Amino acid sequence: MSGVWATIFQPGFFASDEVRTALIVGGLVAVVSGVVGVFTVLRGQSFAGHSLADVGATGGSGAYLLAVPPLWGFLALSVVGAGLMELIGIQRARSRDLATGIVLGAALGVSALLLYWDTTWHSSNGQAMTVLFGSIFALSESTIPLVVVFSAVSLVLVVLVYRPLLLAGLHPDLARAQRVNARLVGWVFLAALAIAVALSSIALGSILSTAILIGPAATAVRLTRRPGLAMLWAALIGVLAMWLGVLLSYDSYTWPPAHHGWPVSFLVVALIVTAYLAVDLTSGRRRSRHRPDRPPVAAAEPDEDAIHAEWVA
Amino acid sequence: MFSGFMVGTWEAASMVAVVGGLVGFFVVMRGSAFAAHAVPQGAFAGAAGASLLGLNVILGLGVFAVLAALGIGWLSRRGRHDVVVALMLVALLALGSLFLSWSTQYEPEIFGLLFGQVLGVDRSNLVPTAMLAAVCVLVILALFRPLLLASALPEIADADSSRTRWLRTGSLELIFLVVLALATSLTLPVVGALLIFSLMIGPPAAARSITANPRAAAGLSVGIALATVWLSIAGAYRWNLPVGFFVGVLSAACYLLGRGWAFCRRHARRVSAPGSVAMASAPEWEQP
Numbered sequence: 001m002s003g004v005w006a007t008i009f010q011p012g013f014f015a016s017d018e019v020r021t022a023l024i025v026g027g028l029v030a031v032v033s034g035v036v037g038v039f040t041v042l043r044g045q046s047f048a049g050h051s052l053a054d055v056g057a058t059g060g061s062g063a064y065l066l067a068v069p070p071l072w073g074f075l076a077l078s079v080v081g082a083g084l085m086e087l088i089g090i091q092r093a094r095s096r097d098l099a100t101g102i103v104l105g106a107a108l109g110v111s112a113l114l115l116y117w118d119t120t121w122h123s124s125n126g127q128a129m130t131v132l133f134g135s136i137f138a139l140s141e142s143t144i145p146l147v148v149v150f151s152a153v154s155l156v157l158v159v160l161v162y163r164p165l166l167l168a169g170l171h172p173d174l175a176r177a178q179r180v181n182a183r184l185v186g187w188v189f190l191a192a193l194a195i196a197v198a199l200s201s202i203a204l205g206s207i208l209s210t211a212i213l214i215g216p217a218a219t220a221v222r223l224t225r226r227p228g229l230a231m232l233w234a235a236l237i238g239v240l241a242m243w244l245g246v247l248l249s250y251d252s253y254t255w256p257p258a259h260h261g262w263p264v265s266f267l268v269v270a271l272i273v274t275a276y277l278a279v280d281l282t283s284g285r286r287r288s289r290h291r292p293d294r295p296p297v298a299a300a301e302p303d304e305d306a307i308h309a310e311w312v313a
Numbered sequence: 314m315f316s317g318f319m320v321g322t323w324e325a326a327s328m329v330a331v332v333g334g335l336v337g338f339f340v341v342m343r344g345s346a347f348a349a350h351a352v353p354q355g356a357f358a359g360a361a362g363a364s365l366l367g368l369n370v371i372l373g374l375g376v377f378a379v380l381a382a383l384g385i386g387w388l389s390r391r392g393r394h395d396v397v398v399a400l401m402l403v404a405l406l407a408l409g410s411l412f413l414s415w416s417t418q419y420e421p422e423i424f425g426l427l428f429g430q431v432l433g434v435d436r437s438n439l440v441p442t443a444m445l446a447a448v449c450v451l452v453i454l455a456l457f458r459p460l461l462l463a464s465a466l467p468e469i470a471d472a473d474s475s476r477t478r479w480l481r482t483g484s485l486e487l488i489f490l491v492v493l494a495l496a497t498s499l500t501l502p503v504v505g506a507l508l509i510f511s512l513m514i515g516p517p518a519a520a521r522s523i524t525a526n527p528r529a530a531a532g533l534s535v536g537i538a539l540a541t542v543w544l545s546i547a548g549a550y551r552w553n554l555p556v557g558f559f560v561g562v563l564s565a566a567c568y569l570l571g572r573g574w575a576f577c578r579r580h581a582r583r584v585s586a587p588g589s590v591a592m593a594s595a596p597e598w599e600q601p
Contacts, residue, residue: 046395047347050402054507098518101346102568105511109561112428112508116555119424132427133410207354207507208410211403218396263414269407273400280392 013250022136022246022264025147029203030212030238032151035158035231036196037217037238039189042227043169047097048085048190050210051104052197055081057206058111060131064118070131071146074198074206081107082194086187134205134265136246143202150195157192161185166227203242208265212238215272222279241271319550321436322503326542328446329500330512334538335453336496337513338531339489341521342464347395348385348490349510351402353497355381357506358409360426365416371441374501378494381405386487429505429556430549438502445499452492460485461527504542508557515564516541519571537567 013019040049056078063073085103115131130138158165168175168182175182200209220233245268252262340349359377363370381401389397413423453460463485500509516537520530545559 041393041396044393044395046393046399047350050347050350050399097344097346098341098514101350101510101514102518102565104350105508105515105561106565107561108507108511109558109565112505112555112557112561115424115428116558205410207406208403210399211407214396214399215403218393218400261414263407263410266407266411266414269403273404276400280388 008251009247013247017141018137018139019246019250021139021141021144023243024144025139026136026203026242026246027239028147028151029199030216030242031235032154032196033200033209033212034216034220034234034236034238035155036193037213037215038220038227038230038234039158039165039169040193040213041217041221043189045193046210046214047100048082049193049197049213051085051100051107052078052081052194053201053206053209053213054104054111055107056194056198056201057131058107058114060201060206061111061114061118064131065114069143069146071143071150071198071202074201075150075195077107078194078198078201079191082190086190130205132205132207133263134201134203134208136203136264137249139202147199147202150199154192154195154199157188157195161188165189204265204268208269211269211272212242215269215276216241219272219276219279222283237272237275241268241275244268244271321439322546323543324439325442326503326546327539328442329503330539330542331535332446332449332496333500333504333509333512333542334516334535335450335531336493337517337538338520338534339453339460339464340493340510340513341517342461343489345489345493346510346514347398348382349493349513351385351398351405352378352381352490352494353501353506353509354402354409355384355405356494356497356501357426358405358412359498360501360506361409361412361416361423365412370502371438371498374498375445375495377405378498379491382490382494383487386490424555425505426501427505427507428558429503429508429560442499445495449492449496449499452488456485456488457531460489503546503556504560505555505557508560511557511561511564512538512541515567519567522571522575541567 037049040046056074059073059075059077060070061073062077063070081103085100111131164175164180164182164185165188167178168180168185172182197209197213200212203209204212216234216237217230219237220230223233224230245264248267249262249264252267255262337349340346356374356378359373359375359380360370361373362377363373385398385401388401496513497509500512504512517530517534519537520533524530524533541560541563544563545556548554548559549556
């Protein structure tokens, strides 16, 4: 029994400060991302979420250049990016994608420059990889209070606009009839999204942080039709994936290729994507068995109308 | 700047620009900027894997990019499109980061794959690059009209029963994604995985705000893309900076200039003919 235990939790797992910090930060990040992610998925803003992470990378690489803690860089730039997208964002979905893409492209170009300067001026390797792909084990303990504060801010923002946000996302006409300020609600949500993305960027790296934002939420939306429950599920899946990823990565030093260790970010993303695929494939089969009369076009948008009807009721 | 080893770079960059501008025109028409951002990440994973195993990088790029495109096409029939694209993107990038963590490559090489480098194309790879470019351009030109119809008015394209089966919207989407993947694998070594889509949306978006005629817009898009890439290569060579920086910033600048030009023209028309404002604001093939 103790042998199995020692294989699962390699010696030193619980004693290590790095692992404890990684577990705390990872757990918090997963909860915030799960809650914000459900709205991101339902509002169809995955691209915006991903772009904010990449825009945050510009801030992260700039912060390394100025020797400021990277979290501040990620936060500042992703909030500014959110504002910019909203500013040039146009109402039609197609143009909104275009506006997002233009901001994303310009930001990535600038971060190419900043990362290049990081590596040439400071002549220290690995910073480009840290900004882009993350290294949760390298977080210092002093970031924990900051992460707690910003997680709380993001969650409070979401709670504040919870009902109008649901209404504006699902039934714009009804929201207008009830005098919901959709623009303001959208702004507040985008701010919460920007903070959540900045937090997950320091954990998973800016270009992989989309996984923890979108993956658990998309899986949860498949599992339940109630938004509150979906957020719980998303947070749960996210935390599990994050902790399991940290554990596996810690264990992986004994895996082949020897003494190299598998990156945490890869393991977390792999777990999340596997969960989504598992739920997607099984739920798809169930739907086709129970509802053979549904036309294939309707099946492509999973139970959207049912969700809407239930939520507004 | 124009001698010796740089000749191959100029030739490759010009092919990249032609393909990017042409494919990008449909990326913008179809609103698939996110997919154009995601497919290159698959190619990036392929390049990392190929260099880990010591295989030809172009081969790795092509295989993984096509796999990414097919995966997006297949999975998005069953789920939300943007969610599927996002998950495919992170899955492949994560795979790329895993390969990189195993390989012993220098960071500058990886950096070049992500953000582009002036000498990204080997002279020995020029012939395969040219062949891929030719395939992309031919497919796009052959399918120009059906693609245009399916992009602008998908319902009408679907209802047209006289079409053969493989020209239906669903199959066209898949064909387009594969062309996007091929275009990606020849663009990636020069421009970098993270900034290909920038080249594919900046110039076409600018072209579309200048002219409403689809053929002229596609041609103009190729022209602007050529100018962007040439300027980027020159700048990157002159100041020894990553190509991606210039591509990203110049593409955004193109878009802003195009928007500004459209705004000025609309303003001028509003002064002369107050009734025509609504018609002038949208390209003619998007009119209801």
